[in-house]
Amino acid sequence: xxxxxxxxxxxxxxxxxxxxxxxxxxxxxxxxxxxxxxxxxxxxxxxxxxxxxxxxxxxxxxxxxxxxxxxxxxxxxxxxxxxxxxxxxxxxxxxxxxxxxxxxxxxxxxxxxxxxxxxxxxxxxxxxxxxxxxxxxxxxxxxxxxxxxxxxxxxxxxxxxxxxxxxxxxxxxxxxxxxxxxxxxxxxxxxxxxxxxxxxxxxxxxxxxxxxxxxxxxxxxxxx
Amino acid sequence: xxxxxxxxxxxxxxxxxxxxxxxxxxxxxxxxxxxxxxxxxxxxxxxxxxxxxxxxxxxxxxxxxxxxxxxxxxxxxxxxxxxxxxxxxxxxxxxxxxxxxxxxxxxxxxxxxxxxxxxxxxxxxxxxxxxxxxxxxxxxxxxxxxxxxxxxxxxxxxxxxxxxxxxxxxxxxxxxxxxxxxxxxxxxxxxxxxxxxxxxxxxxxxxxxxxxxxxxxxxxxxxx
Numbered sequence: 001x002x003x004x005x006x007x008x009x010x011x012x013x014x015x016x017x018x019x020x021x022x023x024x025x026x027x028x029x030x031x032x033x034x035x036x037x038x039x040x041x042x043x044x045x046x047x048x049x050x051x052x053x054x055x056x057x058x059x060x061x062x063x064x065x066x067x068x069x070x071x072x073x074x075x076x077x078x079x080x081x082x083x084x085x086x087x088x089x090x091x092x093x094x095x096x097x098x099x100x101x102x103x104x105x106x107x108x109x110x111x112x113x114x115x116x117x118x119x120x121x122x123x124x125x126x127x128x129x130x131x132x133x134x135x136x137x138x139x140x141x142x143x144x145x146x147x148x149x150x151x152x153x154x155x156x157x158x159x160x161x162x163x164x165x166x167x168x169x170x171x172x173x174x175x176x177x178x179x180x181x182x183x184x185x186x187x188x189x190x191x192x193x194x195x196x197x198x199x200x201x202x203x204x205x206x207x208x209x210x211x212x213x214x215x216x217x218x219x220x221x222x223x224x
Numbered sequence: 225x226x227x228x229x230x231x232x233x234x235x236x237x238x239x240x241x242x243x244x245x246x247x248x249x250x251x252x253x254x255x256x257x258x259x260x261x262x263x264x265x266x267x268x269x270x271x272x273x274x275x276x277x278x279x280x281x282x283x284x285x286x287x288x289x290x291x292x293x294x295x296x297x298x299x300x301x302x303x304x305x306x307x308x309x310x311x312x313x314x315x316x317x318x319x320x321x322x323x324x325x326x327x328x329x330x331x332x333x334x335x336x337x338x339x340x341x342x343x344x345x346x347x348x349x350x351x352x353x354x355x356x357x358x359x360x361x362x363x364x365x366x367x368x369x370x371x372x373x374x375x376x377x378x379x380x381x382x383x384x385x386x387x388x389x390x391x392x393x394x395x396x397x398x399x400x401x402x403x404x405x406x407x408x409x410x411x412x413x414x415x416x417x418x419x420x421x422x423x424x425x426x427x428x429x430x431x432x433x434x435x436x437x438x439x440x441x442x443x444x445x446x447x448x
Contacts, residue, residue, distance in 0.1 A: 009269065035311055035325070039263040039272035045233065046270045048263035048307040050329055083272040087259055089417075092435065095365040096353050097375070101259070105274055129320050133410075141319040141400055151321070169422045176365055182429050186357075186438055187417030193313075198393045198407040205406050211316065214410055 009109055010162040020163040029106045029163055030055045030084055032216045034132045038062060038112075039081040053082070054124070054131030055158070060108060061115075061124040062154040077111035082156060089187040093170035094179050102185060104165045112154040124153040135210030190216070233333055234386040244387040253330045253387055254279045254308055256440045258356045262286060262336075263305040277306070278348070278355030279382070284332060285339075285348040286378040301335035306380060313411040317394035318403050324394070326409060330387045336378040348377040359434030414440070 004010075004021045012019025020026070036053045039046055052063040060082060084106045091100040115121045125148070129137050143151070170183050192214045195207060227246045228234075236243025244250070260277045263270055276287040284306060308330045315324040339345045349372070353361050367375070394407050416438045419431060 035309065035327075037261040037263075037272050037274075037307060037309070039261075039270035039305070041265050041268065041270050044265065045303050045333060046263035046265050046305045047333075048261050048272050048305045048331070050261075050307060050309040050327065052325065079269050081263070081270045081272045083261060083274060085259065085261070085274040087414075090356060092357065092360075092419075093364075095367070095371075096349060096361075097367050097371040099353065099356075099360075099364065101276065101356075103259075103274065107272070109269060109271075125320060129323065132314060132323075133316065136316075136323075137320075139405055140317075140323065141403055141405060143319070143321050147319075147321040169420070177424050179365055180426070180429050181363055181365060182432050182435060183422040183425055184435075185420045185422075186435060187420065188414050189417055190311075190412050191415040193411030193413055195316075196393070196409045196411065198409075200401050201407055202404070205404050208406050211406060211408075211410060 004159070004161045006162055007109075007160055010107065010160050012162060012164050018164045018166055020165055021161070025104075025165070026106050026158075026161055026163045027055065028217075029086060029104045030060070031131075032104075032218060033084040033086055034216070036060075036062065036082050036084045039083070040078055052128055052132060053084075054127040056123070056127045058158045060156045060158060061127050062112060062156060063128055063151070077113045080110065080112045080154075080156060082108040082112075087188055088167070089185050091166070091170050091185055092183055094172045094176040094181045094183045098170055098172050098176075100166060100170070102166050102168070104163065106161065106163045108156060108158060109160040110156050112156040115153045115155050118148065120155075121148055121153055124155070125151075128153075133210060133214070135208065139208065228383075228385045230386055231333075231384055234331065234384050236386060236388050242388045242390055244389055245385070249389070250330055250382070250385055250387045251279065252441075253310060253328045254284070255355075256328075256442060257308040257310055257330075258440070260284075260286065260306050260308045263307070264302055276352055276356060277308075278351040280347070280351045282382045284380045284382060285351055286336060286380060287352055287375070301337050304334065304336045304378075304380065306332040306336075311412055312391070313409050315390070315394050315409055316407055318396045318400040318405045318407045322394055322396050322400075324390060326390050326392070328387065328389045330385065332380060332382060333384040334380050336380040339377045339379050342372065344379075345372055345377055348379070349375075352377075357434060357438070359432065363432065 039048045086104045088102040093099040263272045278285045310328045312326040317323040
């Protein structure tokens with residue numbers, strides 16, 4: 001499989017040119033981001049909760065600290081929507097109407113289930129740790145059994161998925177190009193700052209390269 | 225009113241110390257962010273869509289290009305959850321279990337309604353433009369009547385609202401502090417890049433200060 005099949009629910013209808021369904025695009029967005037917004041419904045009320053995640057092959061692991069509320073309603077699978085959004089910049093058009101944002105987003109629909117198998121759960125912890133800080137798993141103090149039990153991890157199959165992307169400069173109405181109004185793009189990248197060592201860190205512990213050279217993978221992804 | 229009253233639905237139950245309900249905190253997060261995630265339900269399926277927004281007093285205006293799907297289900301008010309999340313950094317703890325993120329988020333529950341009054345709609349356009357690029361409204365080519373009709377704006381009262389915040393360094397288990405593992409915080413600020421002028425921009429049009437000195441208001445907000 002190299003592309004997702006859009007469904008009636010995932011096909012991008014407004015501005016269909018922005019819709020993308022190929023794995024390459026979808027996975028590169030999921031692998032660059034590390035915070036998702038999980039939507040679920042309780043008593044007809046939608047809730048949207050930010051949390052960490054990782055992709056492993058064609059599955060998404062979602063850190064369960066998201067919401068005990070979600071866990072309470074979990075009984076073998078609850079309908080969720082998981083959205084990952086990367087904001088790349090502000091599109092400054094001459095008109096307010098055509099002003100926009102450059103962004104890349106992925107929307108995943110499906111049923112998330114709680115991981116109960118301890119082996120898969122351990123794999124999910126590793127995936128999430130490595131997704132957020134590649135290289136960390138080899139050094140970090142790993143979860144104990146009681147810690148594993150305290151944290152829930154959900155798994156969501158990547159089946160009903162679409163991406164939406166906007167790139168490039170403003171697209172103004174032809175007559176507006178003559179106006180003496182500045183237009184262009186203001187990039188808004190996430191730029192890692194200088195790492196702040198913990199106040200109790202011994203001076204003998206050096207900063208690892210995966211922290212001092214931290215960056216998100218841009219337009220790339222781990223193996224399909 | 226200086227604080228929101230938490231309800232059964234908005235009170236932060238997991239890690240209650242992170243829950244904040246004062247207007248100062250909530251408004252500063254809403255005023256610093258400019259992309260929200262809107263959650264709504266169609267046929268039992270939640271959808272989570274990223275879109276632009278602005279706060280004006282005790283109302284949130286949501287840019288309606290979000291989802292025609294949402295508009296189709298709008299009949300005088302649909303239950304939504306609007307979440308704004310600012311990711312401030314990665315908390316690198318000695319243990320995987322205590323590793324975390326520094327973030328500030330706001331969750332708003334309520335019923336969004338379509339703005340039909342042209343005057344309020346114009347006000348909402350101005351608020352959204354000014355929220356994303358303060359200073360822009362005075363220069364931009366304003367929306368025409370047909371443009372206004374093509375764009376929907378939703379309004380959501382700020383009534384059932386909570387914020388959740390994590391700041392500071394890692395909190396490791398006492399026995400883990402002796403481990404020779406680097407720990408601290410990796411800040412992940414959004415840093416505006418050099419503005420990219422539109423390829424058709426005449427050389428005579430200078431870059432305005434609100435673009436060249438663009439920054440989000442940090443820990444501040446517009447009048448309550």
